[in-house]
Amino acid sequence: VTNNHVIEGAERLEVTLNDNRTYDATVIGTDPTTDLALIKIEADSLHVIPMGSSDNLLVGEWVLAVGNPFGFTSTVTAGIVSAKARSISDSRQGRMTIESYIQTDAAVNPGNSGGALVNLKGELIGINTAIYSQTGNYAGYSFAIPTSIVVKVMTDLKKYGTVQRAVLGITFRELTPEIIKEKGFKNINDGIVVEEVSEGGAAMTAGVKPNDVIVAINGTAIHNKAQFMEQLSRLSPGDKASLTIVRDGSTRNFDVTLLNNQGSTRIVKAPTVEALGAKFAKVADDKLRALRLRSGVQVSEVTGDGRFKHAGIREGFIISDINNGRVSSPEDVEKIYDAIMNSDDTYDKVMFISGVYPTGKKMYYAVDLAD
Known part of the structure; x- marks a missing residue:
């Protein structure tokens, strides 16, 4: 278990254990709404931390924060629980978020994110995720996602690949x-x-x-x-x-x-970029220069009866921007798609695409991703 912001945008993940063994990791699922992610390594003889109850945690209780601040491996700091159910912002980088943090005064710095917050029994009661500071370093306030949220999110990511989130409406x-x-x-x-x-x-x-x-x-x-x-x-x-x-x-x-954000009780599947009904390829630098584009991704094939076909996008179209964000590789398209589909905002599930055909004709498309 780690934070989504720790792995977001990474092309490769490597996990180093206390005994200095290193493993490549794969992403099982992410949830930007709670800033949690589940990753997996293929290894033997791993120690599993016992899961504690954040519900039973008391204000004033001693806790330990574990992490790698500033590259100092396996650093442990101590503090008390200063508050529970703390919200520190209405949004994070423009996203809808769920925040109900455990606030502590254990020293947490850059590099602690995704680390364990444990009680004095050594039980996991939170995932260190944020600090409140005007300098970017520890200033007395640190925040952890409680296990009451972690357990639900991790269970859903492992079972379904995406969080089954209830909506009251x-x-x-x-x-x-x-x-x-x-x-x-x-x-x-x-x-x-x-x-x-x-x-x-x-x-x-x-x-x-x-x-x-x-x-x-x-x-x-x-x-x-x-x-x-x-x-x-x-x-x-x-x-x-x-x-x-x-x-x-x-x-x-x-x-x-309770219902899901689609207004039903059915299981929501993890989004896959195949639903767009298209394949993508990098564009050669000389072609980009000829079309006066700084970057772009070409639609190499429009397949089946997908979203791109319905929107009118044809094979050969070069995408320069999606939702005002520049794209330069097929992976960029996939990341933007995943971010849109993992959002809880039903009304914003759309790709606004701008680009140019090889003839030089500029076009703009709106690709509806809502069910």
């Missing part, structure tokens, strides 16, 4: 004193206030309405966005959940059957 805000005053709420201090309910979504089907305040999921109290996202991230499409909601001053329970 609402937009929401954390309850604040300003919102309480604005809405006229009484006898309630925190929770998640529902802003909108998606048509035909799980919440609407269960009877959830705008201005409802969610205060618990399956009996676990919800005080903020991070706690809400953590509880939801444990569940899969098809799971049933009990929502405790305050409406018009009274508390009610709603049973909801």
Whole structure:
């Protein structure tokens, strides 16, 4: 288990063990939404770390962070749990994220990412993933993804190749004193206030309405966005959940059957670039110069009844940009495709492609990737 940002964009992965054995690694699956990745090596006599419960972790409890900061192999630092269910940003590099971090004051620096956060029993209770600093180095605050999220994500990546993420079908805000005053709420201090309910979504089907305040999921109290996202991230499409909601001053329970972001409970398959229905090849430098292109990837073949054929793209087309990002190799096309398909935003599953045919004719295409 490691962080997605550790392996993202890598052409080759190598894992070095404590006894200095090295192995090439393959990627089983990644989840940019939680910044987690699962990789595999072919090796014998590996020690498996026992999995602990981040739910049982207490603020003030001692923990150890393990990693390789600044290249110092297998460095261990100690600290206490400073807070739980901490969110440090609304997004990471423009992506939708799920953040419910364990905050510690164990010294974590560049090179610690993907390392273990353990309790004093030596049990894994988090994956070190971020620091809060104005200099880029440790300044007293470090953050780890709790095992409550890690276990679900890793299980799904191993079994399905992609995370089976449950969607409630609402937009929401954390309850604040300003919102309480604005809405006229009484006898309630925190929770998640529902802003909108998606048509035909799980919440609407269960009877959830705008201005409802969610205060618990399956009996676990919800005080903020991070706690809400953590509880939801444990569940899969098809799971049933009990929502405790305050409406018009009274508390009610709603049973909801969760869906995926496609509005169903079926298993979501890992995206494969073959769905585009095309093969790609590098473009010779002299051809790029002749067409006045800085970079590009040529569609060497349009196959079957795929997305490219439906969009009208023909064989020989040279792609220069996808979604305003320059492409220079077939691998670039695959990485952009994977990033789009791994996104939880159903409305942004599209490739906006610009390029030129060998005749010099410029063309622009929109390739719809949504089901």
